[in-house]
Amino acid sequence: MSVLDSKVPEGPIKDKWTNYKDKINLVNPANKRHIDIIVVGTGLAGGSAAATLAELGYNVKAFAYQDSPRRAHSIAAQGGINAAKNYMGDGDSTYRLFYDTVKGGDYRSREANVYRLAEVSSNIIDQCVAQGVPFARDYGGLLDNRSFGGVLVSRTFYAKGQTGQQLLLGCYSAMNRQIARGKIEMHNRHEMLDVVKIDGKARGIIARNLITGEIERHSAHAVVIATGGYGNVYFLSTNAMGSNATAAWKIHKKGAFFANPCFTQIHPTCIPRSGDYQSKLTLMSESLRNDGRIWVPAKLEDAKAIQEGRLKPTELAEEDRDYYLERRYPAFGNLVPRDVASRAAKERCDAGYGVNATGEAVYLDFAAAIERYGKVQAKIQGISNPSKEKITELGEAIVEEKYGNLFQMYEKIVDENPYKTPMMIYPATHYTMGGVWVDYNLMTTVPGLYCIGEANFSDHGANRLGASALMQGLADGYFVLPYTIGDYLADDIRTGVIPTDTKEFDEVEKEVKDKIDFFINNNGTKSVDYFHKRLGKVMWDKVGMSRNEKGLKEAMAEIKQIREEFWKEVKVPGSANEMNPELEKAGRVADFLELGELFAKDALVREESCGGHFREESVELDGEQKGEAKRNDKDFAFVSAWEYKGEPADAVLHKEQLEFKDIELKQRSYK
Amino acid sequence: MNLTLKIWRQKGPQDKGKMVDYKVSDISEHMSFLEMMDVLNEQLVNSGEEPVAFDHDCREGICGMCSLHINGEAHGPDRGITTCQLHMRMFKDGDTITIEPWRAKAFPVIKDLVVDRSAFERIQQAGGYISVNTSGNTQDANSIPISKHAADEAMDAAACIGCGACVASCKNSSAMLFVGAKVSQFALLPQGQVEATDRVKNMVAQMDLEGFGNCTNTGACEVECPKGITLENIARMNRELFKASLIKF
Numbered sequence: 001m002s003v004l005d006s007k008v009p010e011g012p013i014k015d016k017w018t019n020y021k022d023k024i025n026l027v028n029p030a031n032k033r034h035i036d037i038i039v040v041g042t043g044l045a046g047g048s049a050a051a052t053l054a055e056l057g058y059n060v061k062a063f064a065y066q067d068s069p070r071r072a073h074s075i076a077a078q079g080g081i082n083a084a085k086n087y088m089g090d091g092d093s094t095y096r097l098f099y100d101t102v103k104g105g106d107y108r109s110r111e112a113n114v115y116r117l118a119e120v121s122s123n124i125i126d127q128c129v130a131q132g133v134p135f136a137r138d139y140g141g142l143l144d145n146r147s148f149g150g151v152l153v154s155r156t157f158y159a160k161g162q163t164g165q166q167l168l169l170g171c172y173s174a175m176n177r178q179i180a181r182g183k184i185e186m187h188n189r190h191e192m193l194d195v196v197k198i199d200g201k202a203r204g205i206i207a208r209n210l211i212t213g214e215i216e217r218h219s220a221h222a223v224v225i226a227t228g229g230y231g232n233v234y235f236l237s238t239n240a241m242g243s244n245a246t247a248a249w250k251i252h253k254k255g256a257f258f259a260n261p262c263f264t265q266i267h268p269t270c271i272p273r274s275g276d277y278q279s280k281l282t283l284m285s286e287s288l289r290n291d292g293r294i295w296v297p298a299k300l301e302d303a304k305a306i307q308e309g310r311l312k313p314t315e316l317a318e319e320d321r322d323y324y325l326e327r328r329y330p331a332f333g334n335l336v337p338r339d340v341a342s343r344a345a346k347e348r349c350d351a352g353y354g355v356n357a358t359g360e361a362v363y364l365d366f367a368a369a370i371e372r373y374g375k376v377q378a379k380i381q382g383i384s385n386p387s388k389e390k391i392t393e394l395g396e397a398i399v400e401e402k403y404g405n406l407f408q409m410y411e412k413i414v415d416e417n418p419y420k421t422p423m424m425i426y427p428a429t430h431y432t433m434g435g436v437w438v439d440y441n442l443m444t445t446v447p448g449l450y451c452i453g454e455a456n457f458s459d460h461g462a463n464r465l466g467a468s469a470l471m472q473g474l475a476d477g478y479f480v481l482p483y484t485i486g487d488y489l490a491d492d493i494r495t496g497v498i499p500t501d502t503k504e505f506d507e508v509e510k511e512v513k514d515k516i517d518f519f520i521n522n523n524g525t526k527s528v529d530y531f532h533k534r535l536g537k538v539m540w541d542k543v544g545m546s547r548n549e550k551g552l553k554e555a556m557a558e559i560k561q562i563r564e565e566f567w568k569e570v571k572v573p574g575s576a577n578e579m580n581p582e583l584e585k586a587g588r589v590a591d592f593l594e595l596g597e598l599f600a601k602d603a604l605v606r607e608e609s610c611g612g613h614f615r616e617e618s619v620e621l622d623g624e625q626k627g628e629a630k631r632n633d634k635d636f637a638f639v640s641a642w643e644y645k646g647e648p649a650d651a652v653l654h655k656e657q658l659e660f661k662d663i664e665l666k667q668r669s670y671k
Numbered sequence: 672m673n674l675t676l677k678i679w680r681q682k683g684p685q686d687k688g689k690m691v692d693y694k695v696s697d698i699s700e701h702m703s704f705l706e707m708m709d710v711l712n713e714q715l716v717n718s719g720e721e722p723v724a725f726d727h728d729c730r731e732g733i734c735g736m737c738s739l740h741i742n743g744e745a746h747g748p749d750r751g752i753t754t755c756q757l758h759m760r761m762f763k764d765g766d767t768i769t770i771e772p773w774r775a776k777a778f779p780v781i782k783d784l785v786v787d788r789s790a791f792e793r794i795q796q797a798g799g800y801i802s803v804n805t806s807g808n809t810q811d812a813n814s815i816p817i818s819k820h821a822a823d824e825a826m827d828a829a830a831c832i833g834c835g836a837c838v839a840s841c842k843n844s845s846a847m848l849f850v851g852a853k854v855s856q857f858a859l860l861p862q863g864q865v866e867a868t869d870r871v872k873n874m875v876a877q878m879d880l881e882g883f884g885n886c887t888n889t890g891a892c893e894v895e896c897p898k899g900i901t902l903e904n905i906a907r908m909n910r911e912l913f914k915a916s917l918i919k920f
Contacts, residue, residue, distance in 0.1 A: 052805040067726065068792055070833055071734040087813060120807070129812040130803045132862045134826040141816025159826055165733055166829060173800035180796040188789070211781055240728040274701045279709055280730045409732060412749075412756045413703075478805045527716045529709075574721050578683065579782045581724055582716065 004257075004641055004656045007439040008112040013662045017116045020440075021483055025490035032057035035489050036220040036497070038205055040192045040247050042069035044164070044470055045453025046226030047171030048477025054178035056482060058489075061185045061218055062175070063192055063207060065242055065584075070172045073228060073240040074473060077164025078285035078406065080146060080156035081470040083121040088145050092153040094118045101468060102663050104150040104337050105433070105461020106611035106631060108263070108639070111662055112440060113458045120479040121471055125157055127478055131170040135159050148466035149286055150337035150670070156467040161285055161405045167470055171477070190216070191584065192247045193512045195223060195254050195449065198504045202251075202449035206505070206512045210584065213577040215513055217505045219498035221489055222448045224481065225251060226473075229432035229454040231264065233592045233599065234544075235536025237429035238270060238283040244588035245595050248436050248455050256444035257641035257654060259457035260434035261595065262603035265464055265612045266545050267430030268341035271413055272361040281428040282413060284364070284406055286466040289334045291369035291399065292423070294341070296353040296362050298322040303353045313355065313363055313422050324348055332670040339463045339612045340670060342427035343629075346545050349426070356424050365422035370395035427545060431469060433460040433612065434602075437641040437656075441484035442476060445641075450485060452476035457639065462611025516576045519586045524569040528585040531566045535559060535589070535596055543600050548616040552604040556597050556649060563593040597648035602640055605653065608632035625667060633665050672698050672764035676711065678723055679771045681780050688780065690769075700760040704747060705730060705737065707759055724783040730755040732897065735832030738839070739784055740771040745836035745895040753834060753897045773839035777846070777882045788835050790881040791849065797877035798870035799853045801862050821859045828855040830898040837892035837900075843884030848892040850878050851904035858911050868918050871911040 009020045027035065035058050039050040042064040050062040064072065084097040097118035102109055125143070129135065135157050136144040145154040159166040178184040189210040196204040196219070204219035230245035231237035252258045269284045297303040298320050305311035324344055326333045336344075345362045348354070355361050374395025378386040381394070396419050400407065407418050414424070436444050436451040438458055444451050453473040460468065538558045542551035566589070574580040609618040609629035618630045639656040673696040681688030695711050702710075705727050712722035728736040737754040741747035747757040762768065770784065778786040803809065829852070837848035854871050857863025863870070886905055893902050 048805070055804045066728060066734070066736060067788055068735075068833065071728055071736050073729060073734070076729045076731055076733050085812070123807045123809075125812045126809045127803075127805055127807075129815075130801065130809040130862060132801045132825075132857055132860050134822050134829050134856065134860065135812075136826075137817055137819050137822040139819050141818055141822075142813050159829075162733070162826075162830060165832075166826070169829065173795070174803075174805070176792075176796045177800040177802060179792075186792075188792070238731075240734060241730055242728050275699055277699065277702050277706050277710060279703070279706050282731045408751065409756070412732075412752055412758065415758070415760060479807060482805070527713055529713060571716065573716055573719065579724055579785065582722060 004654050005439065006110060006656060007441055008110070009440065013112060013115045016112055017119055024483065024487040027486050027490050027493060029057050031493040033059065034496070035059065035492055036061065037222050037224060037485070038218060038220040039063070039224045039226060040205065041072065041226035041228060041453070041455070042175070043072035043074035043226065043228060043453060044168055044171060044473030045455070045477045046224070047072065047168065047175055048474050049224055049226060049452060049481050050184055051171060051174035051178055052478050052482045053485070054183035059185070060178070060183060061187065061220060063187045063190045065189065065191045065210060067188050069175055069186070070169060072168060073243050074168045074470070075165045076240070077470055078161045078283065079148065079287035080158035080163045080467040081124065081167060081474070082148070082155050082465070082467045083125045083157060083471065084118055084155060085122050085125060087143060088154045090153045092155050096153065097121060097155065099663060100151045101459065101465060102461065103668060104465040105463050106668055107461065107633065107637065107660065107665050108260070108610055108658065109461030110458055110639070110658065111660060115662070116480065117459050117472060117475050120475045123479055124471060124474045128167060128170050131173060133159065133166045133170045146287055146290055147335065149289060149335045149341065150332070150465045158287070161287070161403060164470060167474065192250070193587065194250045194508050196504050196508045197254060197446065198498070198502065201447045203498045204500060204505065206509050211579055213575070213580065215509060217500035217509060219500045221492045221495060221498065222450065222485055224450040224452060224485070225436065225455055226453045226477070227455050229435065230592070230595055231429045231432055233535065233596050234429040234539045235532050236273070236278060236281050236540070238267060238281050241280060244591070246588050246591045248451070249591040249595055251436065251444065251446065251449060253644050255446045255644070256449060256451070257437040257643055258435070258598065259437035259639050259641045260602065261599040261642070262543070262606055262613050263433035263462045263611060264429060265338055265431040265433060266342045266427045268338055268345055268427050269364060269425045270428035270430070271410065272356055272424055272426040273358065282409065283428070283430060284410060284423065284425060286338070288364060288403060288406065291402070292334065292364040292366050293323055293368055294325050294334050294362055294364055295321045295323045296348045296355060300352055303355065306355050307357060307359055322353070329670045336670045337463055337465060342545055343614060345427055361424040361426045363422035364425045366399055366418065367422070370399055370419070373398035431464055433457065433462060433464055437639070441487065442481055443484070443488065448488060450481060452481055462613055515587065516583065519570065519572040519583055520576050522570055522572065524571040526569045526571055528570060528572070528582060528589050531562055531570060532585070532589045532592065534562050535593055538562070539596055539599070543603055546614050546616055547603050549604065552600050555600040556604070559593065559597040559600065560649070563597070566590065566593055594648050598642060598651055601649060601651065602642065605640060606636060608636045610636070624671065625669065631668070637665070672700065672759070672762065674698060674762065675767040677767060677769045678784070680723070680783055683782055684779055698759055700758070702759045703730070703755055704741070704757040704759065705755050724785050726785050727755055732756040733832060735834040738773050738786065738834060740773060740839060742769050745773070745839045746897055751897060751899060753832070773835050775838045775844035775883070777844065778835060778838065788833070790883070791833050791835065791846070793881065794846065794850060794874055794877045795853065798866070798873040801857065802866060815861055817861060825856045825859040828852045828859065828900065828904055831900050832898055834897065836895045836897060838883065840891040840895040841884065842889060842891070843887060845886045845892070846878050846881070846883040847886040847905045847908065848896060848900055848902070850874050851908035852900045854908045854911055855904040858907060867911060868915040871908065871915050875912055
C-alpha cells in the first residue's frame with residue numbers, strides 16, 4: 001500500500017459519507033471519559049472541534065496563544081458562510097455547491113472531501129442559529145443571503161460584515177459551556193512548540209506558557225492541529241500578527257507530509273500598502289464586489305494624472321474608465337473568483353494604470369450601487385421625482401446598512417470617505433489552500449495526529465471560493481472530525497492515561513529548550529522582524545501572484561541564504577522565563593524560513609498554472625482564452641505531498657493522484 | 672513627526688512599575704498607533720533594551736486583543752475604534768503621549784502594558800451560552816422566524832469584542848456593559864429564552880465575584896466602546912435580572 005492512501009470510502013459520491021458513518025467504530029460514552037484529546041488552536045475549526053468532542057464526553061485540552069479562544073483570527077472573517085440551503089429558490093443544491101467548489105479550486109481538490117463539505121453545510125447554519133448566532137434576516141424574519149465570487153446563486157449567510165466574529169463567538173460559547181463543566185481544560189496564552197510521538201503515534205505536545213515561559217508537557221490519545229494557515233510567510237498579509245505555521249511545520253518535521261504549499265490565495269480586495277513601516281494588510285470583504293464596480297482609467301495619461309494627484313477619480317467621465325473585469329469576463333463580471341480578479345488587477349497596474357502614488361491600486365466604486373438602491377428606495381417610500389441628492393442619500397443609507405462597518409474601517413485607515421470617492425484596493429496574501437496532508441478522516445501521515453481547518457489542504461484545491469473558509473472550519477470541527485476521530489480512538493479505550501515522564505517527552509522537551517536557549521544566548525545584531533521582512537519581500541517578488549522558473553530558483557537560494565544569516569545574526573532580548581514576544585516571534589520566523597523555501601520548491605515543480613498558482617510559462621496562447629492561465633491535467637492532476645528530509649530543498653515529493661469521477665475536468669471559464 | 676512617549680514599564684505582576692520616557696522620530700501620519708509602537712520596539716531591540724510588551728493580534732479592530740490607555744482614554748483619542756485602528760494623524764509633531772495599561776482591580780498587569788482579562792472568560796463561562804449540543808439534528812434554521820429588528824439589535828449587542836475598554840473607562844471599573852451585551856444578545860432572541868433566568872443571575876454573580884464595580888450611569892463605557900455598544904444593554908440586563916428575581920426556578 002502506498003503511503004498516500006486517501007482512505008476515501010467506496011460507493012457513489014452521494015452515499016460515501018453516510019455509508020462511512022454507518023460502518024465506523026464507535027467509542028461508548030462510558031469509555032470516552034477515559035480518553036484525552038489535545039486541540040491546538042481555537043478558531044472556527046479548533047473551537048468547534050473542542051466543543052463537540054467535549055460534548056461527546058472526551059476530555060479535551062485546548063490551547064491558544066491569545067488570551068482567549070474568542071480572539072483567534074477566524075474572528076476577522078467578514079463576508080459570510082456558504083451553505084446549500086437553497087432558501088432563495090435559485091437552483092442551489094449540495095451538488096451545485098460541490099461543483100462550484102471543485103471548479104473554483106481549479107480541479108485540484110479531493111472530490112469526496114468536497115462533496116462531504118457541501119453535504120454538511122446546511123447543518124452548520126442550523127447549528128449556529130440554535131447557538132444564537134444573529135445572522136441577518138429579512139423583514140419576514142427568515143434568513144437573508146448574498147452572493148459571492150465564482151458562483152451563480154445566492155448561498156452566503158452573513159451577520160453584517162462580522163460573520164467570522166459571530167460564528168467564532170458561537171463556538172466560543174459552546175466551548176465555555178464545556179469549560180464550565182470541566183470537559184475542556186483551556187490553556188490560554190500557551191503555544192505548542194512540538195509534538196511528541198510514542199511508538200509512531202501522536203501522544204502529546206510540548207507547549208510554552210507565554211506568561212511565565214515555563215515549558216510544559218501535555219499528553220493525550222490523539223492530537224488535533226487547528227492552527228490556521230501560513231500566509232504570514234509573506235510578512236505582510238491579512239493574517240493576524242501572531243498567525244503562524246509553527247505547529248503545522250513542527251508536525252511536518254515529525255513525519256506529517258505537507259501538501260501543495262504553493263497554493264496560496266492572494267485576495268483581490270485589500271487596502272493598499274502605504275509605507276515601509278506597514279505591519280499588516282487589511283482586507284475589504286469580497287461581499288463588496290456584489291455592489292462595487294472595479295475600474296482603472298482607460299487612458300494612461302489619466303492614470304498618471306491620478307497617481308500624481310492632479311486628477312480625482314470622480315472627475316473622470318464614464319467612457320474614460322475601464323471596468324476591466326466586466327470587459328474581460330462578461331458572464332461573471334466583478335464576481336469572478338479571487339485568483340482571476342487579483343491577476344487582472346496586477347495586469348492593469350503592471351501596465352501602468354494603477355491609481356495611487358505607488359501605482360499599486362485599482363478603484364472599487366459604489367456610485368452606481370448607491371444610485372440604484374436610492375431609486376428603489378425612493379419608489380418604496382413613494383417619493384415621486386426624487387432629486388439626485390435625495391437618491392444619493394437614500395442609496396447611501398442602504399449601502400451603509402449592508403457594509404457600514406467596512407466603510408468605516410476603510411475611512412479610519414485611508415482617511416477618505418468611500419461613499420463619496422471610490423475605494424482603492426490591491427491584492428494581498430490572504431489564505432493558504434495548501435497545508436498539512438490529511439486523508440478522508442482528516443488524519444495526517446502520523447497516526448493519531450489530525451489536522452483541520454485552514455491548516456490542512458483538502459477542500460479548496462488551488463483556489464478557495466469566498467465564504468468557504470468558515471464553512472470548512474466548522475464542517476471539520478462540528479461534523480467531520482468528531483466522527484472520524486472516534487473510529488481511531490476505539491482502539492484506545494484500554495490504553496489509560498499517557499504518562500509524560502517518559503524518554504519520548506524528555507527528548508522533545510530538550511530539543512525545544514535547546515532552541516530557546518540558543519535564541520536567548522545568540523547575541524546577534526539584527527531583530528527578528530528584519531529577517532521576516534526580507535523573507536516576505538523575496539516571497540512577494542518571486543513567489544507571489546506570478547511565478548517563473550528563474551525567479552523560483554533564485555527565491556530558493558535567497559531564502560536559504562536569509563535562513564543561514566538568521567541563525568548567525570538574530571538577536572532576542574530578554575530571558576526565557578518571562579513573557580517575551582520577541583522570543584515567540586523568533587521561533588515562528590525560524591519555521592517560516594524553512595516553509596518559504598519548500599513553498600518555492602513546490603511552485604517550481606508545478607509547471608502549470610492553476611488557481612492561485614500562476615506560472616508565466618503556462619498560459620493559453622490563442623483562442624477565446626488567450627492570455628489566461630493554462631492548467632495541465634495530463635501531468636499535474638495530483639496533490640504534491642512533501643516528506644521532510646532535513647533541508648527543505650531535499651524534501652521528497654509524494655503524489656496523490658486526483659480522480660474526478662463526478663465532475664468533468666474542464667477549462668475554467670468565467671467569460 | 673517627532674514624539675515623546677511616556678510608557679508604563681512593569682517587569683511582572685509583583686513589580687511596582689513606573690513611567691519611562693522614550694523618544695521616537697520620523698513617524699508618518701499614515702502609521703497606525705501600533706506601527707508606531709513597532710518602530711519604538713525595533714529601536715529598543717537594536718539598542719539592546721527590552722521592548723515594550725503590549726497585546727495585539729488582528730490589527731483590524733476585531734479580535735479585541737489590543738488595549739492601551741492613551742492620554743487617559745481607552746483606545747486613544749478617536750471614537751469607534753480600537754488602538755490598532757488609531758492612526759498617527761490624530762497627533763501632531765512634538766506631542767507627548769502617555770501610554771498605560773488598562774487599570775482595574777479585576778485586570779492585573781502581567782507585564783508592561785499587558786493585562787490579565789481572564790475575569791471576562793469566567794463570566795462568559797458562567798452562562799454566556801445556549802445549551803445546545805452539536806448533532807446535525809437541530810431544527811431547520813428557518814423554522815423560527817425572528818423579527819429583523821430583534822435580529823439586528825441582537826447583532827448590535829453581539830458585536831462586543833471583549834477588549835475591556837468599558838471597564839478601563841469606568842470610574843468604578845464596572846463590567847456591566849460587557850455583561851449587558853452578552854445577556855442582551857440572548858435575551859433578544861427566542862433561542863435564549865429557555866435559560867434566560869439562570870444566565871443573567873449566574874453571569875452577574877460571577878461579575879461581582881471577580882471584583883468589578885457597580886454601574887452608576889456615568890456612560891463613559893459607551894463613549895469609549897470601540898463597537899458602539901449602548902447603555903441600553905445595561906438597562907436590559909437590569910430588567911432581566913429583576914425579572915429573574917421574580918421567578919422561582
